[in-house]
Amino acid sequence: MTESSSSRRYVILAEGRFEDRNAKTTHGLIAYGRKDAEVAAVIDSALSGRRVLDVMPSLRRNAPIVGTLREALRYSPNSILVGLAPAGGRLPESWIGILRNAAEAGLEIVSGLHQRLASMFPGANVWDVREPPENIPLFSGECFDVQPKVALTVGTNTAIGKMTTTLEIGLAAQKRGIAVEFVPTGQTGIVIAGWGICIDAVVSDFAAGASEQLVLEAAKRDPELIMVEGQGSLGHPAYSGVTTALLHGSCPDCLVLCADASLEKVFTRIPVPDLKEIIDLYEGVAALVKPAHVVAVSVNTEGLDEGTARAFVEGVAATTGLPTVDPVRSSADLILDAVLRAPKTAEVGT
Amino acid sequence: MTESSSSRRYVILAEGRFEDRNAKTTHGLIAYGRKDAEVAAVIDSALSGRRVLDVMPSLRRNAPIVGTLREALRYSPNSILVGLAPAGGRLPESWIGILRNAAEAGLEIVSGLHQRLASMFPGANVWDVREPPENIPLFSGECFDVQPKVALTVGTNTAIGKMTTTLEIGLAAQKRGIAVEFVPTGQTGIVIAGWGICIDAVVSDFAAGASEQLVLEAAKRDPELIMVEGQGSLGHPAYSGVTTALLHGSCPDCLVLCADASLEKVFTRIPVPDLKEIIDLYEGVAALVKPAHVVAVSVNTEGLDEGTARAFVEGVAATTGLPTVDPVRSSADLILDAVLRAPKTAEVGT
Secondary structure: OEEOOOOEEEEEEOOOOOOOOOOHHHHHHHHHOOOOEEEEEEEOHHHOOOEHHHHOHHHOOOOEEEOOHHHHHOOOOOEEEEOOOOOOOOOOHHHHHHHHHHHHOOOEEEEOOOOOOOOOOOOOOEEEOOOOOOOOOOOOOHHHHOOOEEEEEEEOOOOOOHHHHHHHHHHHHHHOOOOEEEEOOOHHHHHHHOEEOOHHHOEHHHHHHHHHHHHHHHHHOOOOEEEEOOOOOOOOOOOHHHHHHHHHHOOOOEEEEEEEOOOOOOEOOEOOOOHHHHHHHHHHHHHOOOOOEEEEEEEEOOOOOHHHHHHHHHHHHHHHOOOEEOOOOOOOHHHHHHHHHOOOOOOOOO | OEEOOOOEEEEEEOOOOOOOOOOHHHHHHHHHOOOOEEEEEEEOHHHOOOEHHHHOHHHOOOOEEEOOHHHHHOOOOOEEEEOOOOOOOOOOHHHHHHHHHHHHOOOEEEEOOOOOOOOOOOOOOEEEOOOOOOOOOOOOOHHHHOOOEEEEEEEOOOOOOHHHHHHHHHHHHHHOOOOEEEEOOOHHHHHHHOEEOOHHHOEHHHHHHHHHHHHHHHHHOOOOEEEEOOOOOOOOOOOHHHHHHHHHHOOOOEEEEEEEOOOOOOEOOEOOOOHHHHHHHHHHHHHOOOOOEEEEEEEEOOOOOHHHHHHHHHHHHHHHOOOEEOOOOOOOHHHHHHHHHOOOOOOOOO
């Protein structure tokens, strides 16, 4: 289990790209980071002197934006997060310099990049978030018997808000005083929660086992509800294996389908699947092992005006016959209600 | 791509367990190994002096069984294969000694064990069959456009004869003069064919990409038909991710379902799924990306008497409405006919 050692106070390195839509880890950490994951400052010299909520009001937590590491250090961070994948994939020399200086100032380097940084900064304290733990076991079935209810988010496509939906359901539960654990399965979720495993970085044979271990770990904290962050989509050819490993490995009792009003292609020319068809397939594949119904739909209507968004949500609700909402635009309460109503299920054959 | 450097003449190390049902790599190599993968001798002191076909007549190729490496060396091998996973998983001292002596005699060590042997025998020529190549790309979609027809075996369960079925279809095609390529996706298939990638040993993110690369590699040899060895089962919680990565990554035009008359549990208490249900799910999940129908069923009736086997095959044919046969008991011709009749398909959205 990748787990945080202690509470963090981050400076986030997002030089030149704080507003970039791909800065998911930066935005996710600011908006959803736990209390023990504070944001001291953001580095983006293009926005130096402004504050986070001035630039992106949806991010909920405020922090100063500064132009240099030197300025950021005034806010007493103990960690520096590489806040997004650099353009072109390779860490530019200027970022390497900033990270080296940060390490020399005693900061831990936290990175969700594919490229592992531990070997680049020998002697520094580096948390490569995507690096899976060693000795992940095969799926054992122990997870069939966890006490809390387990809900998993699944999607019609990748990158449409499964993590956000999972976190919003968690926040809605917390507001009601329900003990809920968020299970992070990708780099941004792991940075937000301070623990977890990147399922897509695990050797295939052990991906279901890793999913199971995460749920078992969350169950140890004795919550009422475990919300598992889904990955990929059953209909995305590059990632459907990861999706299926999570669908069986995390042993969910119910599913929340995440859909996207943008209806971008899933892959090259492949369109977003029909909603009823993909719901049937998620339920059908789950039920080969342990029944889990799709109990609600979370729709990402980002960028639409209020009226168009409402019409889209109503259309999805009519098509699916399921409680449907954009949890960011309104709240996840409707989805949470459906999750709470869903029964615990047992694996087939019991 | 893991690929053989040259032709091999094997001594197979199967000490004490040549007849063991789990000696799949031993039996597979003997029965199906290519012409450039000869079997010089088998080491099993319990059967020393006998010959392969005296002990297991179904294996098609003969070879002497000897008690020691020294005797085996008389048959001029150039490779030694660890023929099965040792009981308890750890290589016993006696096997390590034999392998070290073989390496000192100039033999290459070939192993499909999870444990990698290259580090145990420094200086020796070791082919760890399960070790995936570096720099496997993400799934690209290039495989959508391969010219040959691609067929993939899928299963109602694990370990029920997907590799054997795939190889038998290949042999039936060869007999008819059809240029066919076998795509190996697991350790035994790789030893048999001398190339391939263990999909379950690949990091999840790249499992579909690895499947695609294998088909692209096979297509370079310009066959009429590419037969892809399936892995796991969509209904097996530990391996369904690997199954799905192959189902989308190899871009098949049609599927052959492998079923098993033994009807052993899929996992703990989980029974074998209903045939029509699993066929619908394989087709449904495939069709999210690229349609591929199940065109025939291959039934493993090992251990049944002739009448019971025939009745079982007929029952499966009646249930599914598909050409059904045990390709080992009779031949794979019926399945091959169905595969040849199946149309090439294009990805969704084209």
